[in-house]
Amino acid sequence: MNFNPKSKVSKIVLLITSFVIVSLILWNTNSFFKTFKEEERHKMEIWATAQLELLQSSETAELGNLTLKVFQNNTSTPMILVTKDGAIRTNNIPEEQASDSLYIQRKIKQFESENTPINIDDNGDHLQTLYYGNSEVLNKLKYYPLALLLIILLFGTVIYFFFKTNKASEQNKLWAGMAKETAHQIGTPLSSLLGWNELLKAENINPEITKEIEKDISRLETITERFSKIGSLPSLEEHDIVVETKSAFDYLKLRSSKLVHFSFKSQIDATNVLLNPSLYQWTIENLVKNGIDAMRGKGNIGIEILKDGNLVHILVSDSGQGIPKGNYQTIFNPGVTSKKRGWGLGLSLVKRIVEEYHGGKVKVLSSSKQGTIMQVSLQLIP
Missing domain, CATH: 1.20.5 (Single alpha-helices involved in coiled-coils or other helix-helix interfaces)
Known part of the structure; x- marks a missing residue:
């Protein structure tokens, strides 16, 4: 259902615009890289020409200032010069690495893959081969x-x-x-x-x-109160957890099928907890109804209340088909349901009411083909 078509169109336009901008940046970067690489190639060709001029000169003094400047300015591009006799000379490569022949051979292969070697020839006579890599800036x-x-x-x-x-x-x-x-x-x-x-x-x-x-009528008033509190922070007051749990349990027991057998047991007589009774009873009802659905309307539903230090645990058990272990967490997500006509909101509401509104915890304590036990844990009032 589309409640805001203009917003949807604006998001699509934003995504398309972002994609176009990104594509232009990448294209421009790639073009700049190619241009810079061509410039570096041109610089190496000039260096190779200067090297040929050096080889043709009988004395260094005969070299022009431009040729000397070419040699002096090349301080960034790593190079390996191999003569026709196999002699090797390096430039802009650390001395300790330049003395390692295996390292130099690896570098020659690397440079050859990065850039086409430049042959230095004199009237058809091959003198040297220049292998060069990418400069630090280019890398x-x-x-x-x-x-x-x-x-x-x-x-x-x-x-x-x-x-x-x-x-x-x-x-x-x-x-x-x-x-x-x-x-x-x-x-x-x-x-x-x-x-x-x-x-x-x-x-x-x-x-x-x-x-x-x-x-x-009282039940409808409770439902109305619950719906009116959705989306707002409910007030919590001190209530007896046993009484509130038993109240929700008894209401469902009277209005459920005779094929469902109910049992209620509490190991504590009275324990006060900060509750919103309306929302808490909604939690118990959702857990019990889920259990009845899991049993397909026939089986055993039980509630047991236990005390564990400063916590009280409410255990809701059923004799249904069980929940796969991999689904222990996902069943609390909105829209997750095993029922054909279900909306998957029941357990999502339970989690929100227990954890967000009451600061407690809800989880699948155990589950098998013999049934499931859901546990709600709340903090006791000292």
Whole structure:
């Protein structure tokens, strides 16, 4: 669903523009590298000409100032000069390495792969061969496009995660807005139901009927409260964890299939925890409903409350098919579900309520083909 087509078009334009700019930079860098390499080749050809002039001169004094200046100015390009007799002379190569014949042979092969050797001939008579490598500046320039690509890749990654985070933020705002609007829409018929229930009481009908209606109205009020709190930070108050857990458990027990067997056990009598009762009970309901779905509506559901130092653990167990170990973390991601018609929001809400709102932890404690145990851990009040 596209909620902001203009924004989408602008992002595409930005990406295309970035790609064009990057391509131009790389093309320009490559062109500059080739030009610089040609200039270096031309410089080496001049040096080779000066070397030929040296060989043709009987005495150094006969050399012109220009030739001497050519020799003096070449301080950056590494060179190896090989005569027709096999004698080797080096230039701009450290002395300790220049004396190593194996190193020189490797360098000759390297220089030959980098640049075409220059033959120094005198009227068809081959005198010397000049092997030269890339200067330090040229080598740095050669790796510049790779460094640029790495920077662009990192920049693109940052942009990608920025857009992704921005999109997730927009979706969260949308869902929060829809939830609050749903709570607002439920409010009007809920008020009417309260009025109709009072009229039913005045008609002297079976009190059990109006009592059950009141329970369902109370349930709708709880749901409305939950939806109204999505997207805002809920207030936490001191509550008995055993009482709140038992309340959510009993409600589901009365309204579930008789094929599901419920059991509740607590090793502690009363323990206070900072809770938002409405959201906490939503957590228990989601975990229990997930367990019932995993059992396909038939099996055993149990809740056990344990104390572990300054923590309280709420264990929700089922006798379903189990969860693959590789999915222990992903089941809490939004949209992950094994149900054909599920939205994959239940466990995502559980994780958000427990960890973000209550500062606790939720995880798959254990799972096998015999069933699954989910654990919610909360901090006790000292």
